[in-house]
Amino acid sequence: MVSLLARLTLPGQQEPGAGRPWQPAVLAAVAALAVSVLGLLGLGLAVVVVQTLDPAGGLPVGGAARLAGQLWLLAQGGGLTVASGPLVLAPLLLTLAIAWGLSSAGRGVVRACDVSGVRGVAAVLGPLAAAHTVMAVLLALAVDDAGARVDLLRCTLGAAVLAVVAAGWGTAREFGLLDHVLDRLPPPVRPLLRAVLAGFLAAVACGLAVVAVALAADARGYAALSGSLGGSGAGVVGLLALGVLLLPNAAAAAIGLAAGPGFAVGSGTLVSVHGVTLGAVPALPLLAALPDTQAVPLVALVAQVVPALAGLVAGVTLGRRFDQGGADGGSVVAGLWGVLAGALLGVACGLLAWIGGGALGDGALAEVGAPAVSTGLAFAAQAGIAAAVGAAVSRWRARG
Template sequence: MTAILDQLRTTPRSVLGRLPGVSPDDDESRRPLPVSGMLAAACTLGVGLAILTTLTLVGWIAAPSGALGAGLPGVFRTAAQLWLAAHHAGFAIPGGRIGLLPLGLMLLPALLLYRAARWMARDADLRLRLPARLPKNSPREQASARRRAQFVLVIQAGVSLAAPYALLAGLIALVARNEITQPFIGEALFSHFALAFLAGVLATARTIGPWRAMLRLLPERVRALTVGTAVATAVMLAAGLVLVLVAVALNFGQVRELSGVLSPGLVGGLLLLLLQLLYLLNVVIWAFSYIAGPGFAIGTGTLVAPTGVHLGAVPTLPLLGALPDSGTVPGWMMAVVAVPFAAGMVAGIVVARISPSPSYEAAPLWGFLTGVSSGLVAGGLAALSGGPIGGGRMSAVGPSPWEVALSITLEVGVAAGISAGVTNLLLLNRRARAPLDKAAVPVRKAGAAIARVASKVGLAEADARPLPGHWMDATEADTQPIPVIRDDWQDEHASAEAETLSQARPRPAAAPPVAGQPRKDIVDESDDRGGHVIYLDPYAWDRD
């Protein structure tokens, strides 16, 4: 398909290049975006119908006469109905409707649409359509303006592909009508538009930049919710796939017995295996609903849930042989209910790390909003995976969308709120300590350098010891040595006794001081070389 689209892209430019004065790379030679989208949509429909027509023709040859329509027109009409079913467009039949469609078949048009959208983006040169001149403001405002321009361009590309694709699907729905099946044209238009729009948006955003840059087109909060919802949904789907594989392994004998009852033959067996692979995604979502708690139904009045199983007659599909028997479920199976809480914890951590909240109260709220969005996605998947098969008892097959949405919202939302709040608190504390630590390191380095320079020039001691704190906290090594008493000091008791005796006798006249000698009767209290000495008269109480 890519080669065909490349021929469509290069042929007009080669013709224009032959004209005088026109360059093949000129801006005027670029095909308009709606025209490129129409060509991409038409090629996608053509290639998809060719693939399904080939498979239908093989089945028509191997199947009994008249099972897939009368003649080649009936084969093409059946292929057109399969194409509509690949987009999850239902059919009306006598006495009911068919809504249980294989989700695995949707991968074919999704892949073709993605490839066609990539070609459309290259053909229209969407990179050159971005604004070359941005407002001369701050870099942040320029980045925001460029992001808005990219977002608008991506939306335009999605609509340019989805609009003609939906109109062509309406024509196919009219051609695929017969006496038994009547496609719903409204569902066909909506489903084709939605799938083409989603594929066109993703492919165009991928053309503009890498996968990581695609998420940057969204605001920070929306990006965090989107990634958190995707993580929670992926964990739940992975758990559902593991549960399906374990159930098939435990009930493999019953699955093989149902395959033997059908006895489809070689070609029919391959087609039956392909059909079961296409319905595998539906069954995984059913297991997803089982883990969430509400479970699913195989007909009215039936239930397959962790609380119990009640089944009746089931369709003869070997994959359904993995269903448990009716009755009570072992107690250890209730452990699967813990999976949604684990998914919520992981999603909450992701949301808090992508977009931390400056307030402690907002982070749990964003975590719970992640649970709400996950519940909406789970409800949508539950609605797509189930549906009626005709009328009567098989009018209710699959999980209940609103029950699954409510259960996932509460389970994932509560766990995501708690984990987001704790993670956000840890991130805020880490960021609060980081600036202090980073600012203290340069200060300590500068102080150490100044001390080294001062010690070298003699302004500070080379081996400076830190001053002790409170004197009660000082150790023996931090205290000062005991002062040494000088030899010219007199004993306190002797001086006191001499003073007492001198009061009884007349005091001789003091000798005049000799010039050049210090006076001993004057105590120099400013002399602190040997420590302060406190003179205390021990006999002062006797004189009072």
Template structure:
């Protein structure tokens, strides 16, 4: 019952925010045709709430709308994270091993609620996918609610310490690679928008949104910023992305057709030539290799291995996992905009993942192997210093007195402990 109350509170909070934004848009621009007065506003807000869970919408006469803003997922994600924290603060969860139960207690009723909203918000003009609503609601509540419950019980450092050294090194190395690529992608997206600022202003002026419409347009642009960062990462990796059938945006050149009048799309590079000079292109395209190098270094620094052949394999695993995550994000960042020419928008998840594995993964493997070899060499030299000092002083190396004897012929593997000074006591 506590999980159901937390799920209902999180869902109601998200719906309240989106109903308010939808009502503002309906009041300031009644000609958009939400239909049915207040009932139409509520249904539209319900569809928008499902879009915040990355649920596709089918519009009659247009087709599937799958190019959804990833930034809008933060709204239900934050509310569900707070719901997980409330479960712990209310005394329902006191141990980390019970976090999974708390997450399930929130996720199951939340999934039922998202399915109910998908059914209730259907109209002859538009309908959200029911199965996507149930699955997306369950997964988002499970992850965000579980994270909130875990974070309320322990800080990040303690949660990371729960992992053994080897898995922790792989996870932190993967996070390092993703952080570097995200920072470079955000920098590239922001630079492109700054270069095309004049086109952005022209797009806003052509829409004539008014004060309230400008605010809503700004919110819409901010909600698509994570999509633009992922597209910029795909651009850095090389495959780029498309904006319609027969189009492509890549570091070498771009081929774009007609683009919708959305101001954020003004940042797309257009032209048959490269968007930047060769000297700058070298630094731009070197970002994935930098991410792989730091990932391999982080993997080895946390958990070095005495086997030289194993370090490159762990680095390759770290970079490959980062590539898979990038490919999954590329898949989520794109989608169709109807059944016409814009049926294919965004990067290809499979291509981006494969190229990321080749660039980030291989670089991480090489750097991990080299760093592990240097680290072992440094420790060997450090251990050899006392032996050389004893040799120069004419002293024999300190003898190591054995304290245990391992009887390997014994099936039980028992150990015999003895006192090496027993014969000196005169017993």
């Protein structure tokens, strides 16, 4: 009788974890739709506010909404075909915002539905990614027009990949699957990943610092480019906002410059420590950071320390955390893991260069950004040496 009463529940109550099987899937789809709708509303409102600064009236509400939708698709790896050719360049700051929203949505659904098991996580991730992809396809069909044709295949694949990666990260982290996998790997893997993350953040921060110094050195050129818009407040604010969205892309280009291969803004402009070639570039105030002469700027020479500095950050982080999770070994072992940390850091920087590059048309502007493969290889070679030294010394000091 006691066991029978224990199994009975009051009306409206459910046993722990005995939710309806379809509930996580429906909630995941709704969460994905909420991310897209709220993001598009915020972006569209920002574009409308900018357009109100135009004394001539700017774009109508429909045109502003279409522009916001096109930016949303570009941020997810989509592409447009305009009069000058294909436009494929993701504003990475907006991409990060979308990824954060999808990751938070996945974590929220797992927490709310008390999902358990790998199948439960898949039941959340699948509908969330599918709903986000369908929303992107519908948006692509809605914003497609004669002046800017949407590359439907790129938009679909880009949205799907971003949803799977971002939401997969969020659901796996909330469920604890990531920790479970790391516990099954060798003990040094966890501090290794932390070290790579620390070095990557240091590299991005240094890249942003290089961009800031280059812009400050040519503040007059930035003002001239902004003033060339004829005093249009909408144009000035809009290009400023676009420059902010492209700051991570500029940091990726600066990392390519620091690694050695440099970066290109079309076929006519190449900036590296080996030389500078200048050509016609779009009238974007952010590009005022480019050199004004054929001489290699001083900031480019100073930036050569960035791979070593990022490698040192990764190596020191690895050496200090090397004994976490039961990892053991002396300075030599830590130094060898430091070489691997530098190699993975190069892979991460090469991936950033690949994602941050693109095209601003065909012909002279068909290639924009740093070369991904050469940037990754050069960065890995330099960061690996510094990370090995940093890890060995840090481990030696930690052991006394």
